[in-house]
Amino acid sequence: MAQKVITVNINVYEQSVTNRHSAYEIPFVNKYLDEGWVIKETIHSQTVSNWMNVTFILEK
Numbered sequence: 001m002a003q004k005v006i007t008v009n010i011n012v013y014e015q016s017v018t019n020r021h022s023a024y025e026i027p028f029v030n031k032y033l034d035e036g037w038v039i040k041e042t043i044h045s046q047t048v049s050n051w052m053n054v055t056f057i058l059e060k
Contacts, residue, residue, distance in 0.1 A: 004037065004058040013050050032058055 010024055033039070037058040045053045 002060045003040070004032065004060075006032070006056045006058065008054045008056070009047065010052045010054065011050055012052050029056055036060055 006029060008026055008029070029039075037060045039056055040059040041057040043055040043057075045055075047053050
């Protein structure tokens, strides 16, 4: 069984307005999913200011 770990940093802004949402598509993660990799786990963490770090653990 093979694994890959991918870390993505996304710039998000403060949501001072109620019901404001953002959606991000990450093309290279989609590429791995198209190749048969499966997301085993995701880890979210706040970095500095308006940045969010998302780590994907993929498995095949």
